[in-house]
Amino acid sequence: MAISGSAAALLPRPFAGFGQxxxxxxxxxxxxxxxxxxxxxxxxxxxxxxxRAKHGQRG
Structure with a gap:
């Protein structure tokens, strides 16, 4: 028995967002x-x- 397109849309898709x-x-x-x-x-x-101008050349 085949599943219609509208019924297939209701099935769980565990890897639907995997690519994204x-x-x-x-x-x-x-x-x-x-x-x-x-x-x-x-x-x-x-x-x-x-x-350096303000404090001199120390450091």
Whole structure:
């Protein structure tokens, strides 16, 4: 006995969102792995020229 299209829509689909979940995981993982924004390489490298002018060359 065949199931009609409208009845098949009511059956449980345990893997219905699997592809979307997998794609979301992959996007998050690849964004984390290939993130080239590294603020520690650009900011807070120590006192700048204004601080040295004010405090002298100690440190």
């Amino acid at each position: 979940a997998l794609a979301t995981r992959w996007r998050k993982l690849s964004r984390h792995m290939f993130n080239d924004y590294r603020p520690e390489l650009h900011y807070m490298r120590g006192p700048g020229p204004a601080w």
